[in-house]
Amino acid sequence: MQVLIILSSNDPEVKWNAVRFGNFLLNEGEDVTLFLNAGAVDLYAGDSEAFPIAEQAKMFALSEGVLVA
Template identity: 35%
Template sequence: MKLGIVIYSSNSEVVWNAFRLGVYSLKQGDSVSAFLLGPGVEAESLDTNQFKVTEQMRSFVDAGGIILACSTCLTIRHAESSEMCPMSTMKDLYDIIRDSDRVVTF
């Protein structure tokens, strides 16, 4: 299955759980892409003592997942992309939605 995950939350627990689902799905043999949108582009800055978001994101990428970050949303926040979360466009989000068997949002 091809799974698309759209993350537009900046809540540490929510984002951590989104990537947990992604890692689990990849281990099941699925193809998974995540798109960070709106406040979701802040994902790499959401680590807490309880929710190691960036650790979960690294596990996701290491397992073969793809993370893309909305360039407009990054620009609005005066933030930059990273190696783990490269800048992307609405076309990339559209492609994820079009090509996925299922899309979930967090």
């Protein structure tokens, strides 16, 4: 199945969870596209120890997830 996740929040926890969800779907064999809109375009803003967005985004890209901004 093809899945599109539209992310428009700049909240670090929301961004982290959206990318984690994308990684979960990729691990389940789905084709995932993550579309960044509005405040989410700066995906790495808010990256921290509590919300490691960059780490999740790297896993997303290495797992052949598609990131569109």
